[in-house]
Every structure is written in C-alpha cells, then in structure tokens.
Amino acid sequence: MEIQPTFAQTITLGIPNPSSITFNDAxxxxxxxxxxxxxxxxxxxxxxxxxxxxxxxxxxAGDLSSSIPISNISWTVTPQPPFVNGLMSKSVAQIAxxxxxxxxxxxxxxxxxxxxxxxxxxxxxxxxxxxxxLSAP
Amino acid sequence: xxxxxxxxxxxxxxxxxxxxxxAQQAQNLTVNMGVLARAKLTLGVSAINFPDADPDTxxxxxxxxxxxxxTAKVRTGLSSTATLTHRASGNLSAGPGITIPIGNVxxxxxxxxxxxxxxxxxxxxxxxxxxxxxSYSGNFSYLIVNSWxxxxxxxxxxxxxxxxxx
Numbered sequence: 001m002e003i004q005p006t007f008a009q010t011i012t013l014g015i016p017n018p019s020s021i022t023f024n025d026a027x028x029x030x031x032x033x034x035x036x037x038x039x040x041x042x043x044x045x046x047x048x049x050x051x052x053x054x055x056x057x058x059x060x061a062g063d064l065s066s067s068i069p070i071s072n073i074s075w076t077v078t079p080q081p082p083f084v085n086g087l088m089s090k091s092v093a094q095i096a097x098x099x100x101x102x103x104x105x106x107x108x109x110x111x112x113x114x115x116x117x118x119x120x121x122x123x124x125x126x127x128x129x130x131x132x133x134l135s136a137p
Numbered sequence: 138x139x140x141x142x143x144x145x146x147x148x149x150x151x152x153x154x155x156x157x158x159x160a161q162q163a164q165n166l167t168v169n170m171g172v173l174a175r176a177k178l179t180l181g182v183s184a185i186n187f188p189d190a191d192p193d194t195x196x197x198x199x200x201x202x203x204x205x206x207x208t209a210k211v212r213t214g215l216s217s218t219a220t221l222t223h224r225a226s227g228n229l230s231a232g233p234g235i236t237i238p239i240g241n242v243x244x245x246x247x248x249x250x251x252x253x254x255x256x257x258x259x260x261x262x263x264x265x266x267x268x269x270x271x272s273y274s275g276n277f278s279y280l281i282v283n284s285w286x287x288x289x290x291x292x293x294x295x296x297x298x299x300x301x302x303x
Contacts, residue, residue, distance in 0.1 A: 009160040010160070011160045011161070011162055012162065013162040013163070013164050014164070015164050016164055016165075016166045019165065019166060019167065020166065020167035020168070020169060021166070021167075021168055021169070022168075022169040022170065022171070023168075023169070023170040023171075024171060025171050025172055025173040025175075027175065027177075028210075029177065029210070036168075040166060042164070060168070064168065064170050066215065067215065067269075067270065068170065068172075073168065113168070115170065119210045119211070119212060119270055119271055119272040120270050120271050120272070121172045121212060121270055122172065122212070122213065122214055122215040122269060122270045123172045123173060123174050123212055123213055123214050123217075123270070124171075124172055124214070124215075125169070125170075125171050125172075126169065126170045126171075126172070127167060127168065127169045127170075128167070128168050129165050129166075129167050129168075130165065130166045130167070130168055131163050131164070131165050131166075132163065132164050132165075132166060133161060133162070133163040134161070134162050134163075135159065135160065135161040135162075136159070136160050136161075137159065
C-alpha cells in the first residue's frame, strides 16, 4: 500500500501597495475618465495546489456615495494572464486573476484604477473599503 | 499481523479521506474620492438681436436667434440648490438719453428647472434652479415689447447669466 499524504494549499496574498487610492476632483468635461492617484501592486503566490483552480476576487463593501456607484470604477492590470481586467461591484465578487495549479514564484499584478467622472456626482469626501480575496480551489 | 493490517487500513483511510483544504486569504484596499463644488454654463449664442418691425402687426418681436440653447452643469451637495440668475447692465441704449426699458425684454424657457422671466438691471432675475448635481439642458426664447414710442437707433446692452453651485 502506498501512502501519499495530501498537503493543504499554501496561498499568500500580499498587502496592496499602496493600501488606499484616491480619485482627485476634476472637471468631468475635461477628464471624463479619471485615473486614481497611484497604481496598486498586489502579489499572489499559490503552492501545493496540484491541478486545482485558484482565483483572486475583488469585492467592494458598497458604493462610494448615493450618487457615485461603485460600478463606475474599473481596473486594468498587467500581466495578463493570470490577472484580468474588471469592474468593481458591491454585490458580486469580481475575478481579478485566476488560473490552475501553482503560482510559484509569486506574481505581482499592477492595477490601474479609473472612475467615470460625471457631473451627477454630489460634492463631498467619500470612501469605501474593497477586499481582494485569494482562494484555492 | 492483524494489527498491522488494521493500522495500515486506518492510515489508508486517512490518506484518502483527508480533504484538500480550501485556502483563502484577504486584503483590503480603500478607495477615496473627493468631489468639489463647480459650475459651468454654456449658452448657444453670445448675442441676440431683435429686428425692426411694425408695432401694430408685430407687437412682440422675437429674437432672431430663438431658441437659444443653454446647459447648466453643476456639482453641489445632495440637498443643495444651484441657481441661475440673469441681470442686465442697464436699459437698451442707442446713445445718451435714448433708451428702451430693459423690462420690455422677457424670455420663455423650456427644460427642467429653467423658468421664464423679465429682464432687470436692478436685481438678479432667477432663470433656473436645481437640487443636487447634474447637467441640465434647456432653451431660452427672448421677446421685446414693440412700441411706437421707441426712438430710431441701434440699441445695445450687455447682460450676465450667473450660475451658482453652493
């Protein structure tokens, strides 16, 4: 009898750098699509995953405000794959990266976030927490 | 021998029944946005003209440029009110002492939030108001009372629209 112990996956999700981004005020006519003040890097590592799937998702806790839907924020990311572009959501975790097997050594994605800049946004300072979740399988 | 077999069987069961543990790790990213008050007003023309006409047949003269498009874009507070006002610098004037009262000029308005009014040089006249941010489009059509009392001449006056977003 051959005994092959099964090891649990080891996954590592780095801390986003920076851990917060800001969209600064701008004229919607001159800047209809507003980039965040910084790109965000995020590293992922998956080991002992065999041939299983893994994925990185992104979910917002809510809208930025009653007049600024979170779905107005999108991201582009490199490298692709394993990372994928997406649109923020407060209701459904959006895929930010996915693959099969291991990611070893770690890979780092560079995210560029943009928001649709509209006249309909009411004034104020708004903030929302979003969560990246790396899971396997 | 039976004990050995039993131990191996148990180990075998363990090795095949141990689940592949689901692994999950989460990290937060905070998203901030600052939105400042701003206002932008766009008029379709920068001047309007009232052509000469017989006061009996055309007692009210429409501006040649009617209808004049207008767009007010504002960013303000959720419950704040943005206002558009209009004020003339004086009466229509064709020279010293030759005037047509500015109150003879009126406008009608279309578009949500826009209102009709009568021009004034002594007070701001409300031409529109809106609660909350947005881009609001409409049209103004200008009329002047035509009167036999007007002295001949070419009259002019400037007026100013002011869009305010608190």
